[in-house]
Amino acid sequence: MELAELAAALRAEARRTNQRRLLVLHGERDACLDAAFTVVEAADVDDGTALLSTREGFRFERHRPKHASRLLGTTREAVILDAFAEFSPNAVGRSVGAVDGGGLFVLLAPPLEEWPDRRDDFDESLAVPPFGLDDVSGRFRRRFVETLRTHPGVAIGSVDPDGGPDDGIERDGLTGGEAPPPEPGPTTPASPLFPGVAYESCLTRDQSRALSSLEALSDPGSAVVVEADRGRGKSSAAGLAAASLAAAGRDVLVTAPSFAGASALFERARALLADLDVAVPVDGDRRIEVASSGVGASGTEVTDGATRRGRIRYLPPAEAVDAAGDADVAVADEAAALPVRLLAGLLDAPAAAFVTTVHGYEGAGRGFSVRFRDRLDESDRRVTDVRMDDPIRYARGDPVEGWAFRALMLDARPAVAAAVEDATPETVDYRAVDADDLLADEHLLSEAFGLLVLxxxxxxxxxxxxxxxxxxxxxxxxxxxxxxxxxxLLAREGGLDATTREAMYDGERVRGNMLPDVLTSQLRDPDAAAPTGMRVMRIATHHAVRSRGLGSQLLRTIEREVGDDVDYLGTGFGATPDLLDFWADNGYRTVHLATTRNAASGEHSALMVTPTSDDGRAFARRHGRWFRERIDAVLSDALCDLDPDVVRAALAACDAAGHAVVDVSEYEWRLTVAAAYGPGLADMAPRPFRRLALAHLLDGECDLAAREERLLVRKVLQAHDWVSVTDELDYVSTAECMRSLGRALQPLVDRYGDEVALHERERYE
Structure with missing residues (x-):
């Protein structure tokens, strides 16, 4: 069988089954690109072909592989991925999802026997200093090639470099599949709240069932969770619901990891609003506003008096949380790709929907289920769950989908709960898991990677x-x-040579060295990248055995194992009180709080370290001291809105050695004591009050309630006005809030005051 004949046969079977087929062309690059043209022509593909390649000059729609995300939410009859110069797993996942049922995914690769030993631009990104490109292995490609050689629906052809007809067909990829039986069509509920045309727009029964579940968003106090694999139409169902709600005059707030990620939702919303003949102006903030005529989506009148103005608007996640309380409905698309804190913040809206992918690069649905569902179930919401299984772009049993899940481990999952539920610190074994072990043991790889996903x-x-x-x-x-x-998951950092450290100090980014990079470039320590560290990138414990001390045991054992090999262990994460407490309980100390929020998580990152050598201890002491010296000024400036409980936990986790002495002058003590015990006002001289508040929050030796510490943070350290502090901390009046601050200052004066302070105190006693 010649290549053209195989391409035609694959295309015919794909059309007949409404599934997809994968054709691998391997050999010399130019010959493979030429062969791809032959394949597309022989497969009778019209203009619906996208090429992902670093090469230019083709008649196809072309993107670089690293820009494969531009295909999200779109479909093509054929997608060609040139994997020679810029191959990455993300590009595979994003591009294969754009192939429609009946279509072909064409992968161009070097000779498969040689491919694992070749290196390209993606491998260059893995070669973080002090390692070089030669240190990067080819394990992923070795496993990837094995899936190509063994999975159904994958054809492989070795391309003749001379472009002759004798290309070697190693696998024909034909499954002999027949046309699938018709899937049940969409249905309309007997008494729908959403307009009938919305249900008529659905493509599968699953989608109409999901839309019916989303009608619950019409009632305050509701929450709807929609989970599905890619290509099931979940975002489109959310778009139909959003348009129906907006047409009824509701303010619908949409968020997602990016606006592009919500494009399918907005596209379907626009289409339905056009069918409903409702005006859809789109402003520069990418919002859709809908002027409701006073008629609800179900044809009933809106009964709140004046004509309401519905709208659908997008906001980035962190902004959406702040705006959720002002909306009628909040919708999180690709919810699993958002942090739990942000998802929980969307519950400030009267009604909320969480739409997410179960398997996919957008996020991990199981992580969403485990981490967020507990929070949702503890809320007072009426929760509706719906799962969508029917594919829309292709028929069930599509072999290319199964191949992608296996090759990219999109369905990686931890061990079943029953297998580990008896685990305790006494029953577990510690092991350093070599990458070769992971490659050789698919079961081990799935369980380990599945936990990292969570x-x-x-x-x-x-x-x-x-x-x-x-x-x-x-x-x-x-x-x-x-x-x-x-x-x-551990990342080795630091130990960099003087030339690299100087370049880093001058602003050059050095990949894979997060802590040394921040401490060098931002905090101006020219020696921060000299010690060798081990950063804990991620740590996860199976949800069935949490709160048994297993995570802490793992950290302690890691420290014992690697402590003689590195100078410190470190970590960086989006700061929350619970996480800060966890790391502090395991001996890690705060050395930095980022002054800006992470765009995706909406949180300020914290950096923490625990030293394991003399050099590491000097490194940790230096940065701990610098953190203490700058933090009070930063809290009244860039971090003035940081959650006071995060501030409390971050300061409590700082190494407070040497902070028993408070640098306050005689005059400042008179002002401070007067505010604590007499008629003085803390607003008259902020500095001494900040010194006292910071000393207490660092060493925690005074017995203050959490509310009193929040008061110290908000008013004294972050300099919020009395009215906002009174409201936030729920004091009955501004006067009571001011008196409470005075009472909170008294034990601080008693603990840190010198003879002048104590003598002044006697005046008021």
Whole structure:
């Protein structure tokens, strides 16, 4: 069989089954590109072809592989991925999802036998200093090639470099599948709240069922969770619901990791509003505003008096949380790719929907289920769950979908709960998991990677390649009867030569060295990258055995194992009180709080370290001291809105050695004591009050309630006005709030005051 004949046969079977087929062309690059033209022509593909390549000059729609996300929410009859110069797992996941049922995914690659040993631009990104490109392994590609050789629906052809007809067909990829039986069509509920045309717009029964569930958003106090694999039309269902609600005069707030990620939702919303003949102006902020005529989506009158103005608007996640309380409905698309804190913040809206992918690079649905559902179930919401299984772009049983899940581990999952539920610190075994072990044991890889997926709100296929190939990464795990119950991903950092450190100090970014980079470039320590550190990138414990001390045991064992090999262990994460407390309980100390919020998580990052050598201790002491010296000024400036409980936890986790002495002058003590015990006012001289508040929050030796410490943070350190502090901390009046601050200052004066302060106190006693 010649290549053209195979392409035609694959296309015919794909059309007949309404599934997709994958054709791998491997050999010399130019010959493979030429062969791709032959394939597309022989497969009778019209103009619906996209090429992802670094090469230019083709008649196809072309994108660079790293820009594959531009295909999100779109479909093509054929997608060609040139994997020669810029191959990444993310590009595979994003591009294969754009192939429609009956279409072809064409992968161009070097000779498969040689491919694992070749290096390209993606491998260059894994070669973080002090490692070089030669240190990057080819394990991911080795496993990837194995899936190509063994999975149904994958054809492989070796391309003749001379472009002759004798291309070797190694696998024809034909499954012999027949046309699938018709899927049940969409239905309309007997008495729908949403307009009938919305249900008529659905493409599957699953989608109409999801839309019916989303009608619950019409009632305050409701929450709807829609989960599905990619290509099931979940975002379109959310768009139909959003348009129906907006047409009824509701203010619908939409958020997603990016506006592009919500494009399918907005596209379907626009289409339905056009069908409903409702005006849809789109302003520069990418919002849709809908002027309701006073008639609800179900044809009933809106009964709130004057004509309401419905709208659908997009805001980035952190902004959406702040605006949720002013909206009628909040919708989170690709919710699993957002942090739990932001998702919980959307519950400030009267009604909220969480639409998410179960398997995919957008986020991990199981992580969403485990981490957020507990929070949702504890709320007072009436929760409706709906799962969508029917594919829209292609028929059930599509072999290319199954291949992508396997090759990119989109369906990686931890061990079943029953297998690990008896695990305790006494029953587990510690092991350093070599990447070769992961490659050789698919079960181990799935359990370990599945736990890492749960540990982070956004895990991508690229992370799988990093785990298998990056020379700076390593894995440690606790296992119970052979099953992974706790896992930590470690990144080796620092130990950089003087030339690299100087370049970093001058502003050059050095990949894979997060702590040294921040401490050098932002905090101006020219020696921060000299010590060698091990950063805990992610740590996760199986949800069935949490709160048993397994995560802490894993960290302690890691420290014992690597402590003689590195100068410090470190970590960086979006700061929350619970996380700060966890790391502090395990001996890590705060050295930095980022002054800006992470765009995706909406949180300020914290950096923490625990030293393991003399050099590491000098490093930790230096940055702990600098953190203490600058933090009070930063709290009244860039961090003036940081959650006071985050401030409390971050300061409590700082190494407070040497902070028993408070630098306050005799005059300042008279002002401070007067405010605590007499008629003085704290507003008259902020500095001494900040010194006292900071000293207490660092060493915690005074017995203050949490509310009193929040008062110290908000009023004294962050300099908020009395009215806003009174309201936020729920004091009955401004006067009571001021008196409470005075009472909170009294034990601080008693603890830190010198003879002048104590003598002044006697005046008021």
């Amino acid at each position: 540990a982070h709100y956004r895990t991508e296929p690229d992370d799988l390649a990093r785990l298998l190939d990056a020379p700076n990464l390593s894995l440690r795990a606790l296992t119970h009867e052979g099953h992974v119950v706790s896992v930590a």
